[in-house]
Amino acid sequence: MSANAASPITLESPFTTLPELIAQHGRDRSEQTALIQDDRRVTYGELDRLANRVAASLQRDGLEPGDSIAICSSNSINYAILFVGALRAGVIVAPLAPSSTPESLLIMLKDSAAKLFFVDQHTDRELSGVQERITQPLFTLDDSRPVEGFSEWLTDAAPKPVTLSPEMPFNIIYSSGTTGEPKGIVQSHGMRWSHIQRGLAFGYGANCVTLMSTPLYSNTTLVSFLPTLGLGGTLVLMSKFDAKKYLELAAEHHATHSMLVPVQYQRIMAREDFDQYDLSSFQMKFSTSAPFHAELKADILQRWPGGLLEFYGMTEGGGSCMLAAHAHPDKLATVGKPLDGHDMRVIDEEGNELPRGEIGEVVGHSVAMMTAYLNKPEKTAEAEWYDSTGKRFIRTGDVGRFDEDGFLTLMDRRKDMIISGGFNIYPSDLEAELRKHPDLQEVTVIGVQSRSWGETPVGYAVLKPGATTAAEDILQWFNERVGKTQRLNRLILTDELPRSAIGKVLKRELRDSFQATHGELD
Template sequence: MTTPGKAAAGPVEMPPRFEFSGPLLPDLVRLHARWYPDKPAVADEQATLTWAELDRRSNAVANGLRALGVRNGDSVAILLENCVEYVEMLYGAWKAGAVVVPLNLAVNESGLLMMLQDATARVLFCSPVQQQRLASRMTEAASLLPDGVIVHDGAAGAYVRWRDRQDKGPPAVTIGDDEPCNIIYSSGTTALPKGIKHVHRRRIQSIYELAMAHRYHYGAVAICPIGLYSNTAWGTLMCALIVGATCLIRRKFDPEAWIEDVERYQVTHAMMVPIMFQRILDAPNFRPAAVRSVQAVLSGGSPLFEGLKRRVMENFSCAVIELYGLTEGFMTTLQPEEAEGRLASVGKPVRGNDYILLDDNDQQVAWGGTGEICVRSVHWMIEYHNRPDATRESMFIDSSGLQWLRTGDIGRTDEDGYLYIIDRKKDMILSGGQNIYPADIEALMVEHPLVAEVGVIGVPDATWGETPVAIVVPRAGSAAADLAATLLEWTNQRVGKRQRLREVRIVDTLPRNPNGKILKRELRRTYVAAGDVVARATGPRENQ
């Protein structure tokens, strides 16, 4: 009933408000093309693309994919060696609203097919070399790819002809902040590695934080010799692209060529894994003057041991930054201003991140203690694709209902809150009821002047359950037969009784994943495969 003299109340009008959505990664190419059209964006050994060229080419890829039937949320896979075309495919797929699936070139044919099937990829971009690898399974592959395989086989090849037929104007596609951006498959030990899924909003937030931590700016020139299927390579590429800088892409890592490129092109920024730093410093053409243009280097992927970090700091007159993270996301950085007295630390969380340490009973460890690192973040992955079981297993929910991601890494904190990585939880050796961390032994052994690389694993032992064994790559010119015995004695004199090695084996190379981490599961196979061993030395192990 209406009160006399008063109008009936109508719907309440809400005051206007802005609902801005910031630019996402595919938008940045368009924006930089508007602001810096003639500035080089990416270059490989054969070609350079300006921002305007990259924008037009990625538009063409996007429009071509939409014409094939690719829609928002569909997967597009890339199996290709490093080149500028990889970048236009990457950003073109994003502009089309697709989920990018970068495939590791080191994965075998069966593994690639499993990934294509798991991701339900509609299109595969590949090179002739990779197409040939899949040739025996192409019928099976084609059945998994409803919109086909597009082969990049040179300047007049199928991919270029297809791309150049497309409209080069911006595609009429809207991408939501929380739409999936990528699925990157881990280098796990299961038959099908986990597919790590990020959404656009979290991915660009992560890159903004990484670019700030790595001190990127508009005038930067970055170099990326790591395969673009790797999250480490994406860190370099996208940090450069997010600020409108230039990224030099190289087909492979060669330390001598890297040094020449840095000097010739006045490279300012590089993100690498520790073994790359070591090989650069050991290269015959290395001299500090050649890398004088470098303003900041960032190390990630595996621990940068103190001795190597000192060498990098002494020879690169620039900011040396260490990063800790996973493919799921990055967590901490140690900036040079904080490094004094903390060279072994990986620093503190970047903005938007937090961590706790849990003991074996899932109880939070007090500050200064040791436990599994668990992370909360606004820019980490959202899930493992098609693996709710793995997502659930990696999740810890605390008493307040907050979700944390279990990293599988063991860490400790100091009294100032700086994080130190001890080892992977799964690589820990249980010997005589005591925990032995291989990284502790590795950190000691790489200090030996004749050791280039080392990986320590646990092997079965009738007395202790497990016992540590070191597998070593010697520096050039070392006498392998003598070195094994020398290292066994040298190490066992310096470690605790419980850490003493049963054996040292000398090999030519250590297996590593694209991020430079030593593959301990492969080392265990190497231990069994005596044919891979150059020399060995064994001794009694009285560790109790």
């Protein structure tokens, strides 16, 4: 079916695409607002026409279905328009993290085989030292280079219809854009269609207003972005998160839905003026991507109207869990149960399946699995596990256990688990205890090399505003509360913890920094 097909689309259809749905919204509710950012508003009729212009411009430039473009920019209305228009042309979108180093961006550009590269002024400036190594034509979404700007690039021609199928690639999302080797995760139109369909159960629809403050290069954002537009709602975009601005926008636009990562919830709830904002319009809030502590969930349930859903899963797909925190206040320390149709299990180091209650690596299977890591068959094979029937699962790299009710409790990433003197130490256990200190705002624990123990735990913490407690006093307080094998070797106070744009603490950065400064401990 082409993007301009006139027949009605239903959500019971075996397969439909986001461009088709937006074309239908453009016909049925052309004056309804689709996108809001600052003072700019775009209706569904305008979004449909602009998406056509994008598709036609890509076709004019020689791109065919299966080709790709790369985008590296903060959130913007033009970003959303470009994304939808590219999909309408059958073009794969590779959204890249602006926080990536120039060298990482060059690697991802080459790996994705992008034919065109779209940036904003910030990314353009960051790439100034490697411009001569960028082989793709470059355009600025914010028109910061007028001659090579988005507005000049758009044609007024109509696009040629393109038929999309479920197995065709939708996007390439890179899993390690800030450090390490970037791995391109290929996801299909069929997988994204399932995300749109699932949105109905969470209240997305023509009357929803979604406040989006996480970056569009993240799968975290797309699982909220897609059902909002696919089901005809209104999307309010923030180019950069700020807790006060978020609350102001939520109250102004009567937001009903929002996807936030835990550190954003933490900063919002910590505001002394939180209770002054009218958030009564909220129907459902979501969270994913990083550990979400039970105490914070409880505070949100008490003071922020609407339900709270936590998703656990990977960009690579596989199984996902969901915790309806408002329905299970006694399970806030878990990430919930597997979604319908998702098969999740726990395996040991040898790949043997473990029973409930046993701790091991979490693996998952669902229809929402990546096709592969782009151009990396070895990495793809490492990420897969097959059961005795040959059923394919994705390895999460997370350690956890299922309780007697089928709820999953996560311990840590396998690579973050500390083996000290032959004992397995889970940083999450230590962090939960350290977080109880009344003067600490944020904490994390890493394992560092030790001559005596192989590894030993080291804590990092951020003091609450106005607190003056010394690191030595906090260390003594902590070590008196835990067993001998769990004691911290030292505690380091810092102004902030290094985090990715979606809120994950970058433990590898802390380990590398500690090693460079302190070397191997006794």
